[in-house]
Amino acid sequence: MAEVENLSRKEQVIRKAAALFQKNGYSATSMRDLAHALGIEAASLYSHIKSKEEILQSLCFDMARQFRESLENVEKSNASYSEKLRNGILGHIAVMAKDLTASAVFMNEHRYLSQPYLRDFLLMRINYINRFKHIIEGGIKSGEFSHIDTKLAVMTLFSSLNWMPNWFEPSGLIDPEKVGNQLADMLIGGIKTK
Amino acid sequence: MAEVENLSRKEQVIRKAAALFQKNGYSATSMRDLAHALGIEAASLYSHIKSKEEILQSLCFDMARQFRESLENVEKSNASYSEKLRNGILGHIAVMAKDLTASAVFMNEHRYLSQPYLRDFLLMRINYINRFKHIIEGGIKSGEFSHIDTKLAVMTLFSSLNWMPNWFEPSGLIDPEKVGNQLADMLIGGIKTK
DNA sequence: CCTACCGATCGGTAGG
DNA sequence: CCTACCGATCGGTAGG
Numbered sequence: 557m558a559e560v561e562n563l564s565r566k567e568q569v570i571r572k573a574a575a576l577f578q579k580n581g582y583s584a585t586s587m588r589d590l591a592h593a594l595g596i597e598a599a600s601l602y603s604h605i606k607s608k609e610e611i612l613q614s615l616c617f618d619m620a621r622q623f624r625e626s627l628e629n630v631e632k633s634n635a636s637y638s639e640k641l642r643n644g645i646l647g648h649i650a651v652m653a654k655d656l657t658a659s660a661v662f663m664n665e666h667r668y669l670s671q672p673y674l675r676d677f678l679l680m681r682i683n684y685i686n687r688f689k690h691i692i693e694g695g696i697k698s699g700e701f702s703h704i705d706t707k708l709a710v711m712t713l714f715s716s717l718n719w720m721p722n723w724f725e726p727s728g729l730i731d732p733e734k735v736g737n738q739l740a741d742m743l744i745g746g747i748k749t750k
Numbered sequence: 751m752a753e754v755e756n757l758s759r760k761e762q763v764i765r766k767a768a769a770l771f772q773k774n775g776y777s778a779t780s781m782r783d784l785a786h787a788l789g790i791e792a793a794s795l796y797s798h799i800k801s802k803e804e805i806l807q808s809l810c811f812d813m814a815r816q817f818r819e820s821l822e823n824v825e826k827s828n829a830s831y832s833e834k835l836r837n838g839i840l841g842h843i844a845v846m847a848k849d850l851t852a853s854a855v856f857m858n859e860h861r862y863l864s865q866p867y868l869r870d871f872l873l874m875r876i877n878y879i880n881r882f883k884h885i886i887e888g889g890i891k892s893g894e895f896s897h898i899d900t901k902l903a904v905m906t907l908f909s910s911l912n913w914m915p916n917w918f919e920p921s922g923l924i925d926p927e928k929v930g931n932q933l934a935d936m937l938i939g940g941i942k943t944k
Numbered sequence: 945c946c947t948a949c950c951g952a953t954c955g956g957t958a959g960g
Numbered sequence: 961c962c963t964a965c966c967g968a969t970c971g972g973t974a975g976g
Contacts, residue, residue: 581861583777587971599972600945608971664858667775705932711917712910712936719909738899742906742937781955793956794961802955 566604569594573611574657582612582665612665613673619662620680622651627687637695642740644688646733648717653724653732660721685714701744713743760798763788767805768851776806776859806859807867813856814874816845821881831889836934838882840927842911847918847926854915879908895938907937 572593576585587608591598605611626647630640652659666677689710695701716739724730766787770779781802785792799805820841824834846853860871883904889895910933918924 581775581777583775584862586969588969597946599947599949599974602972603945668778704936707917708929708932709936711913712906712933715909715913716906719905719913723905735902738902739906742898742903780953782953791962793958793963793965796956797961 569601569604570611570614571657574615574655574661577612577615577665578657578660582661582668609668609670609673612661612669615658615661616666616669616673616677619651619655619658620677620684622654623648623684624680626651627684631687631691637691637698637700638744640691641688641695641744642737644691645713645717645740645743646736649720649732649736649739652717652721656721656724656726663718663721685710688713709743716743763795763798764805764808765851768809768849768855771806771809771859772851772854776855776862803862803864803867806855806863809852809855810860810863810867810871813845813849813852814871814878816848817842817878818874820845821878825881825885831885831892831894832938834885835882835889835938836931838885839907839911839934839937840930843914843926843930843933846911846915850915850918850920857912857915879904882907903937910937 569590573585573590576590576593580589586598587601588598591601594601627644630643630647633640633643635643667674669677689706692701692704692706692709696703696706720735724735763784767779767784770784770787774783780792781795782792785795788795821838824837824841827834827837829837861868863871883900886895886898886900886903890897890900914929918929
């Protein structure tokens, strides 16, 4: 059934769906809403996708893969723990900045995944968080960081990162690298006068 | 129609709804789900509440009021900017810890409010954030804080605070005051060795 | 990509 | 708090 030609149209469907999921939420977005936004009938969507949830799966797992790949590259480097933490932050923000809409869906709508996808997603997320945690723990052992609560530190970092799609200007006025460096400065160096 | 006797039953309905909204999302929670969880028929819910959204409104605006009141008390004090920031954080966490379920709904489900409630809610939230921002700006002017990006700083703070209901142990094993002080230490003092 | 349609479920009301 | 029910809408399929 001409899979190749359908690929770009499928991409269009997924991207439009992401925009609607971000704006109105996954559950509150109907396939008729999506079809109308694309100028077609609801039934026609099923030529491109198997189900509503397949769209959500694509969005969530594609973002998860990009985040994971970014962090793997950072881990492979020989940088200090401070630098690894900074580069992990920069990489995460760079991935988000490439698609703020998909990032917002990744963060806010993954909960509507059914099993076993939800379980897999949450396991991947825990794994990702733990890898950041290990960098922080390494930095504490090496003496680069003070003896802070690592769980609180990594949760603060993770929440800050994931909240960004909600306040970044979609216009692209914000420079992801600049914001990443500022966040790293603040979390690593603190905001208090030295 | 005996408003007084209905109050506690209405409270039960709202609290059970909050738990379901937190677990499954507002849109994905049906009035039949809620009724079943309470052991009654869906139609019977309407003796206690006017609509599904009225429940969401109660939850969101009640939490918003508590957050506002907490911050107002901090602003009235004569503390330094560091202390005001710390006390603002402690107050916010204390309000959340009193009802983690309602806090999660406040954070994750407010978007399903219809107009004009959504507008009012978002204006209150912006106001709340700006008041924290003013504390940080005051601290920069007074020399207590270094010249960081105030928007980034307040967004980092705000996202850290609002993410907590998602990782706090519901068992109450976490001491809100301890976590608040640690977060304040980290954000005010930084995590890097001095 | 369409028309025509399915069974299920939605929030909510009438009337008791 | 119940039974009985409303019109609207849901995700998805059949068949072209």
